[in-house]
Amino acid sequence: MxxxxxxxxxxxxDMTPLGTVLSEHGAPAELARTWFASVLRDGFALSIRGRAPGFLALGREVLTHLLADVDGLDAPPSAVVDDVLGALGSLxxxxxxxxxxxxxxxxxxxxxxxxxxxxxxxxxxxxxxxxxxxxxxxxxxxxxxxxxxxxxxxxxxxxxxxxxxxxxxxxxxxxxxxxxxxxxxxxxxxxxxxxxxxxxxxxxxxxxxxxxxxxxxxx
The missing domain is CATH 3.40.50.1000 (HAD superfamily/HAD-like)
Structure with missing residues (x-):
């Protein structure tokens, strides 16, 4: 066996709901894929140096930076980040x-x-x-x-x-x-x-x- x-x-x-949350706040749904790929990229890079942080901490930082370039959000970026990470915990x-x-x-x-x-x-x-x-x-x-x-x-x-x-x-x-x-x-x-x-x-x-x-x- x-x-x-x-x-x-x-x-x-199934991480599809993350895109749904983003779109409900006025961000592109496809930003969820960009976010996840960016978290992995940064986590891998920091791992090479032996200082990778926790997934959620890095995820919060990366999404905050990505949302700074998005116009038309219906809430402060910090609130959108909270909602996305909340959805991540209920997938x-x-x-x-x-x-x-x-x-x-x-x-x-x-x-x-x-x-x-x-x-x-x-x-x-x-x-x-x-x-x-x-x-x-x-x-x-x-x-x-x-x-x-x-x-x-x-x-x-x-x-x-x-x-x-x-x-x-x-x-x-x-x-x-x-x-x-x-x-x-x-x-x-x-x-x-x-x-x-x-x-x-x-x-x-x-x-x-x-x-x-x-x-x-x-x-």
Whole structure:
């Protein structure tokens, strides 16, 4: 049986509502994607120097800067930031996640989570989905000074789970995460919900699936 380690942001969580909140305040909905990519960019850069902050703290700072360039907001930028981060804490999972994880654990596999965000946020996400009891470990980089895909992040997860890297399979929608996990010795599965081409700059995943339900079904 396999031990699957799942990324959380976007892999499990449907982040579409963040764009909805922004548009309700007069900002472009697509700013949500720009914001998330910018948070990752800055977190990765700070990780190289061993001083990555918490996801929410960095997220607040990045969104504040982005909103400073947006005209026509119906509220002060600080209030918009509060609403977006509030929505981040109440996101739902993608429709395939709960049945897929349930099927994986019913088949005897072990499932853990590993996030660049807060462990409490990841736990809340699967609690709301009704599958917290299906999760073995909820792991985060919040106690470290680096984020995935830094090698130390994956070493931390392996140590906390208490096994060898080769016994774990990282599952994510992000090629950069899977490339980092593969470099750390883990097996990898790419969840590709959109039918995209794999970016050739990254090491190819060991397997790919269109959803968690497809992963549980073996394809």
């Amino acid at each position: 396999a031990h699957f380690v799942l990324d959380v942001n976007e892999t499990l969580s 739902a999972v993608h429709p395939d996640v709960a049945p897929g994880i349930t099927a994986l654990t019913d088949a005897g596999h072990t499932v853990s989570l590993f996030t660049n965000g807060a462990a409490a946020s990841a736990s809340g996400l699967v609690e709301r989905a009704g599958i917290r009891d299906r999760i073995s470990h909820v792991l985060s980089v919040e106690d470290l000074s680096v984020w995935k895909p830094h090698p130390a992040a994956y070493a931390h997860a392996v140590d906390r789970i208490g096994t060898l890297a080769g016994e774990l399979t990282m599952v994510a929608v992000h090629p950069w995460d899977l490339d980092g996990a593969a470099s750390a010795g883990m097996r990898t599965v790419w969840i590709d919900r959109g039918g995209r081409a794999w970016p050739s700059s990254f090491r190819a995943p060991d397997a790919r699936a269109t959803s968690f339900t497809a992963l549980a079904a073996g394809g």
